């Protein structure tokens with residue numbers, strides 16, 4: 001059976017309208033779970049070890065409560081800003097995620113088409129199943145490229161030149177994966193990358209899912225990368241303020257505070273908890289982005305309050321892609337952005353510049369629990 005047939009059987013035709021019944025990001029997951037082959041679902045949903053970090057990433061947001069200001073004459077909320085030298089209409093970016101043609105026939109093209117609906121950047125993974133040339137060829141697309149740096153500098157230099165020639169706005173180097181984490185759920189489910197799946201940026205790395213793979217990347221390599229990358233350079237996977245400082249010293253243009261969605265090291269600090277110290281250290285010298293566990297507009301708001309310029313989402317848009325292709329991704333973004341807009345109005349902030357830390361209140365322990373996900 002071909003990949004296309006197998007994936008085709010697991011999806012709805014991406015007809016217009018069928019995604020309108022989803023009213024919150026978490027509602028995509030149960031349906032994606034039904035549609036995806038089990039091993040693919042476990043690959044997306046799962047993470048390292050006992051998945052303490054996956055849970056903590058989300059639960060940390062639930063401990064942060066909001067303390068709104070009132071009577072601030074909030075008109076239409078403006079979510080726009082300039083990020084990395086370009087206008088960004090809403091502070092959201094689609095995180096890099098590998099192997100998207102396993103999730104939907106459209107694959108990464110579905111994600112980039114969905115991103116266009118809000119004019120937000122899509123970060124194409126090194127392990128994408130669609131090439132950067134096909135992705136940037138989609139009219140209106142904005143692409144960044146996520147890079148796993150291997151030992152071969154010649155290959156890395158060529159990869160950077162290739163994605164920049166294709167029109168990539170930024171190169172986002174993932175620095176939290178010197179080895180791949182051990183992910184019991186995907187191992188148990190027997191997840192494998194089928195041989196027929198194209199990997200146009202990592203064909204030589206078919207063993208990329210091999211947990212024994214090592215990357216010996218160091219700060220010296222970041223200095224070298226800075227000299228090679230002509231577009232914007234970001235490091236993804238920073239959690240320690242000392243590393244944020246080293247990144248700035250190396251001349252990066254931005255930092256993504258991330259624990260890889262809890263997929264590599266378990267019991268690692270949730271990014272939203274790492275953010276305040278990093279914000280203080282960075283002191284506005286470069287933009288900060290954050291990902292991991294963002295499921296609501298209020299989560300995005302809390303990240304912005306703690307100093308992020310924008311947030312990335314991972315699993316929520318992958319589930320939406322699995323359910324409805326590009327329509328699903330666009331719906332996922334609409335829900336997140338509208339929730340954020342509403343939350344901003346309700347805390348009394350008309351624009352991103354009006355946000356400050358004094359509108360958060362941290363509960364001593366998890367406060368209530370999220371409504372159980374159910375299909376609408």
Ligand SMILES: Cc1cc2nc3c(=O)[nH]c(=O)nc-3n(C[C@H](O)[C@H](O)[C@H](O)COP(=O)(O)O)c2cc1C
Pocket residue numbers: 043044045057095096097098125126127146174236258259260261262263291292293294312313314315316318
């Ligand atoms: C299925 C899947 C594949 C991923 N692949 C990559 C990847 O190729 N490169 C990378 O830097 N991060 C990868 N990530 C991590 C995401 O970029 C992001 O950090 C994480 O998903 C954010 O957490 P969230 O899923 O809770 O939103 C992947 C995440 C998932 C769920």
